[in-house]
Amino acid sequence: MRLSCADEMLLLNGCPGVVGLAAVFSGELPDVAEVRARVAERWTGLERMNCVLDRARWAVPGPFDPAVHVVVARNKLDDLWAESVDRPLADGVPPWRLFVVPDAAHGGGFALALVAQHVLLDGRSLMTVMRSLMDGTAEVRGSARPAPLSRTGLRAAGRELRAMTARGQALPMESPGQTSPSVAVSALSAHTVRSARRQPAEGRGATLNELLVGAVAGALRAEYGPVRRWRRRDEPAYTAVPCDLRTRTDPSELGNALTVVRVPLPVDVDEPMARLRACQAALAGVPARAAVHDTVLFPAAEVARRTGPWVTRLLTNRGRHSCFAATATTAIKWPGGSSTFQGRALVRAVGLPPLHHPGTASFALAQAGDAVTLTVVCNLRPNDARRLADAVVTEFETWARYPQP
Numbered sequence: 001m002r003l004s005c006a007d008e009m010l011l012l013n014g015c016p017g018v019v020g021l022a023a024v025f026s027g028e029l030p031d032v033a034e035v036r037a038r039v040a041e042r043w044t045g046l047e048r049m050n051c052v053l054d055r056a057r058w059a060v061p062g063p064f065d066p067a068v069h070v071v072v073a074r075n076k077l078d079d080l081w082a083e084s085v086d087r088p089l090a091d092g093v094p095p096w097r098l099f100v101v102p103d104a105a106h107g108g109g110f111a112l113a114l115v116a117q118h119v120l121l122d123g124r125s126l127m128t129v130m131r132s133l134m135d136g137t138a139e140v141r142g143s144a145r146p147a148p149l150s151r152t153g154l155r156a157a158g159r160e161l162r163a164m165t166a167r168g169q170a171l172p173m174e175s176p177g178q179t180s181p182s183v184a185v186s187a188l189s190a191h192t193v194r195s196a197r198r199q200p201a202e203g204r205g206a207t208l209n210e211l212l213v214g215a216v217a218g219a220l221r222a223e224y225g226p227v228r229r230w231r232r233r234d235e236p237a238y239t240a241v242p243c244d245l246r247t248r249t250d251p252s253e254l255g256n257a258l259t260v261v262r263v264p265l266p267v268d269v270d271e272p273m274a275r276l277r278a279c280q281a282a283l284a285g286v287p288a289r290a291a292v293h294d295t296v297l298f299p300a301a302e303v304a305r306r307t308g309p310w311v312t313r314l315l316t317n318r319g320r321h322s323c324f325a326a327t328a329t330t331a332i333k334w335p336g337g338s339s340t341f342q343g344r345a346l347v348r349a350v351g352l353p354p355l356h357h358p359g360t361a362s363f364a365l366a367q368a369g370d371a372v373t374l375t376v377v378c379n380l381r382p383n384d385a386r387r388l389a390d391a392v393v394t395e396f397e398t399w400a401r402y403p404q405p
Contacts, residue, residue, distance in 0.1 A: 001051075001058040003119075005301050006256040008056065010119045016086045017118040020352030021126040021332075021366070022077055022101070024108035027344035032100050034342065035112065036066035039098060042132050048254035049129065051120065052094055064094045073099040077111050077350060078185055084115050085355045085377055086181045095120050106187060106373065108347045118256070118354050123332055123364075124244050125254045134339040134346070157296040160289055164262060168238040170359045171220070171326045171380065172230045179358040182378045184385035185350055186393050190370040195400035200273055202405070203280070208372070209331040210283055211396065212365045213239060214276040216329055217265040218398075219391035223384075227267045236264035240325035241283070243290035259293040261286050262325055272398050327361050328353060334368035351375050361388055 003011065010017055043049045044063050051058040073080050080099055089095040096116035104111035114130055121129070173179065198205050206214075216239060224230065227237050240260045246253050263286065266278035332351060339346040348371040351364035355377050361384070362377040374392055378385040 001060075003056055003058060004256060005298060006258065007058075007119050010256060011053075011056070015357065016088050016355050018084050018086070018088060018115060018352070019118045019121070019123065019126065019354050020081065020084060020113060020115040021123070021130055022104070022111045022113035022350040022352075023130055023334075023339075023341070023346055023368075024077070024104045024106050024111045024348040024350060025341055025344040026347050027109050029100070029102050029110040030342055030344070032070065032072055035098070035100050036070045038133055038342075039070050040066045043129060046129065046254060048120065048125070049096065050094055053091065053119070068093060069096065070098045070100065073101040073113065075103075077101050077104045077106065077113060078183070080113055080115075081185070081350075081352050081375070082181075082183045085183055085352065089115070089117055106185070106348050106350060107371070109344070111350075112341065113350075115352070121254060122244075122256045122258045123242065123330060123351070124246065124258070125256075127332060127335065128252050128254065131335055131339070134341055135343065136340075154296070156288070156292050160292045160297065163289070166238075166262075167235050168262075168264075168324060169227055169230050169233065169235050169326065171237070171361065172224050173359050173380065179379050180382050181355050182380070182383055182385035183352070184376045184389040186374045186376075186389045187348070188372045188374060188393060188396055190372070192396050192400045193372045195404060196396050198405050199399045199402055200277055201403060203277075205405075206276060206280065207283075207331075208333070208365055208367060209241070209329075210276065210280050211399070212331050212363060212392075213241070213263065213265070213283060213329050214272075214279040215392040215395035216327055216363050217267050217269070217275050217279065218272055218395040219388050220265065220327070221267045222391045222394070223387060224267075227265075237267055237326040238262040238324070239265050240328040241286060242328070242330045243286060243293075245290065245294050259290050259298070260325075260328075261289045261293070265327070272395060273402065276399065325356075325360070327363060328356060329363045331365040332367070334366070338369065347371060348373055353377050355379055361385070363388075363392065 050060050099113040101111040101113050241263050242258050242260055245257045263282045266275045269275045334349050349366040349368040350373045351366040353362035353364040358379050364375045366373050376385040376389040
């Protein structure tokens with residue numbers, strides 16, 4: 001089975017490509033044999049979970065072995081994330097592992113943590129398969145695919161190509177060759193998030209994605225100063241915003257049904273509420289831009305890459321530079337209502353975004369009920385993930401202190 005264009009671009013982008021999602025539960029640790037039995041019951045029939053990379057193709061040699069794929073973690077969840085982020089999974093078996101984490105912290109008694117190669121599963125897929133392990137059979141509803149293009153589609157495609165190839169700025173590094181991965185996880189209080197989502201007071205309020213992008217812009221300003229001082233150039237710093245391309249008819253499709261849209265970060269805007277408004281304006285155009293990728297650019301890339309592997313390498317080459325996107329930002333929400341695993345209640349979801357090239361940072365905000373958790377993955381200076389995570393939380397707290405509508 002041939003890799004999709006998105007699969008192949010992730011395979012060839014030169015990054016470790018490890019992603020993860022953990023579900024943190026209250027209560028006592030379940031027996032690993034019980035977890036393996038649930039995984040075998042729910043996941044064995046999912047073709048994607050049985051796929052193995054064979055050169056540049058997917059092969060399905062047989063069902064995965066639960067004894068190999070479901071294991072007990074040696075350390076806490078934060079340690080598991082730090083150990084996993086820059087270590088691709090071994091070849092030869094389906095590239096995913098489910099860890100039973102005895103000491104999850106983050107307000108729970110234990111966690112189930114799924115780690116996978118991004119080439120196998122995107123963030124929505126991680127959420128879908130983890131949700132399928134829960135008690136009961138509640139359906140996971142998907143979001144609609146972006147609106148189809150109008151007759152101005154070719155002009156829109158041209159504008160998007162220019163936007164995709166525009167030069168941006170990388171995060172300022174004193175020694176670009178001396179970077180190291182770091183991971184930080186922070187919980188945001190439910191009151192802080194609710195208050196921040198009511199801003200701006202004169203508008204409709206803010207989505208979690210808008211708040212995250214605005215908070216990242218503020219965090220970069222706090223840590224590195226305005227962009228105009230970074231390289232003495234006029235180019236902005238961009239963030240990569242993943243966009244799900246699944247339709248209402250295939251909300252549970254596994255794999256990589258997504259695209260990435262570049263959005264300029266308003267780091268040079270002085271005031272926090274003004275930065276949030278700027279992010280809302282920039283993100284308003286993302287669904288239509290994602291539709292251009294889905295209906296024009298991706299089909300064209302699929303046709304072009306049949307001529308040879310050099311096409312995919314050309315498409316991924318731009319993304320190898322940290323100036324293409326200084327950061328990546330994604331917000332995910334646990335679908336449906338409350339969830340339990342063998343009667344133990346879900347208390348929090350914790351994401352693990354991928355580690356990108358030196359000079360970049362990735363931010364993931366995961367919501368499960370009222371619990372919102374931030375994970376920051378950096379390929380910068382040691383401990384930059386913690387500094388940036390604290391700065392993002394500070395931005396949320398700043399918005400929460402504004403007068404409420």
